[in-house]
Amino acid sequence: MKKILKLLALVVVIAFLYFGFTTYPKLDLISGFSAKSVASGHFLDHRPLDLIQKTDNDIKMIDLASNSIDEAGKFAMSNVYGLKERKAIYREGLGVTLINDDFDISKPYLLPKRTKSKALPFPYGNMDPVDTLFSNVDYLKLKKAVDASFDKNAGKTKRTRAVVVLYKNKLIAEKYDTGFTKDSKILGWSMTKSITSSAFGVLAKQGKIDIYKPVSIAEWQKDDRKNITINDLLHMNSGLEWEENYSTICDATKMLFQAEDMGKVQMDKPAQFKPDTHWNYSSGTTNLLSRILKSQFKTQQEYLDFWYSAVIDKIGMNSMIVEQDMSGTFVGSSYAWATARDWSKFGLLYLNKGNWNGEQILDESWVKYTATPTNTSEGKYGAHFWLNAGGKFPDVPRDMYYCSGYQGQMVAIIPSLDMVIVRMGLKEADQGFDFNGFLKGIISSVKK
Secondary structure, X not given: XXXXXXXXXXXXXXXXXXXXXXXXXXXXXXXXXXXXXXXHHHHHHOOOHHHHXXXXXXXXXXXXXXXXXXXXXXXXXXXXXXXXXXXXEEEOOOEXXXXXXXXXXXXXXXXXXXXXXXXXXXXXXXXXXXXXXXXXXXXXXXXXXXXXXXXXXXXXXXXXXXXXXXXXXXXXXXXXXXXXXXXXXXXXXXXXXXXXXXXXXXXXXXXXXXXXXXXXXXXXXXXXXXXXXXXXXXXXXXXXXXOOOOOOOOHHHHHHHHOOOHHHHHHXXXXXXXXXXXXXXXXXXXXXXXXXXXXXXXXXXXXXXXXXXXXXXXXXXXXXXEOEOOOOOEOOOOOEEEOHHHHHHHHHHHHOOOEEOOXXXXXXXXXXHHOOOOOOOOOOEOOOOEEOOOOOOOOOOOOOEEEEEOOOEEEEEEHHHOXXXXXXXXXXXXXXXXXXXXXXXXXXXXXX
């Protein structure tokens, strides 16, 4: 009996040691992800806790978290087995911020000034779209292609939440999963990076910034980093050290779920390579760009307003909220929420070469720059947009470029077909969603 008890005790010790070495270090990130996800999903899109836990947080390890929502206090709390409790707070107009114990929730804060779009039919406004029939569109085939991207009978194979298709500036297809509508705000994750890039595009058009000049960061002036330009950062080509691997504890996960000033995380990294010689995808780079953008303005209010007045509200993406980190900097890498229709407006801006209903928001040269491959990405990346120039999607035109986000968010821009395709969901290509087949099906319904 004593031997059995000793054996059991040994097993318990080994189990605790295994937990300590493998899981415990991740708990802070797990509860941080969960608290942020619950608070944003609930307060921005009014999703009930049960739905968020079964869908948004239905991710390995994240589903270990226990969550609660405080309606009166407008925050969410999460922990794992009672350990590493984290808090995410909601502030009207700013969205949700994951905070630590040092964050002063009583401190006054500024809100971005917002404007609403003109009373026009979608996509140039938010009124009902005008019915338009194109003789070269096979609408039955289009419907089948869109329907095929959604699960049936509450399945979890494809996990598409929304699809919007624009053709020649008109809505030709739209579909939503159960529980979602045209008014549902959905997190774009890394599609936010393309919003960040566009803010720089507006500054460049205004002649207020030269993206080819070295970035003026004091900490970089005594080493090789002094030669890094905004162009290098937009191309993910800066040579700065960074690890982006969401299956483990890495620079990206520590930044998103622990850092007070997310842009500083990448700023503090050393140079591994000379600029413009080594492509490396980095969410830290985008948050550094957001931080650099902030330095272009004299006040926090001007910085907050610019994102909306220059791009977001300028093209009527009135549902969009870009959330901040604890330092008051927009999380330009990951945290923009908007309806699928509003995401499609962003694609339309680029499809029309930076022109929005007659007003040139971005220079045509900026749009071309955006969709031109950086010389180290093998044709897959431009300036904070992904590209099909390298043929990742073999049955889709090579001129397609797109915003892409975690769990398969996509705004595809296809100039040769005059088309924008939006897909929002919870599954990526490497998890079983056939993006090539999805895009091919929609494209094949339109005769040139």
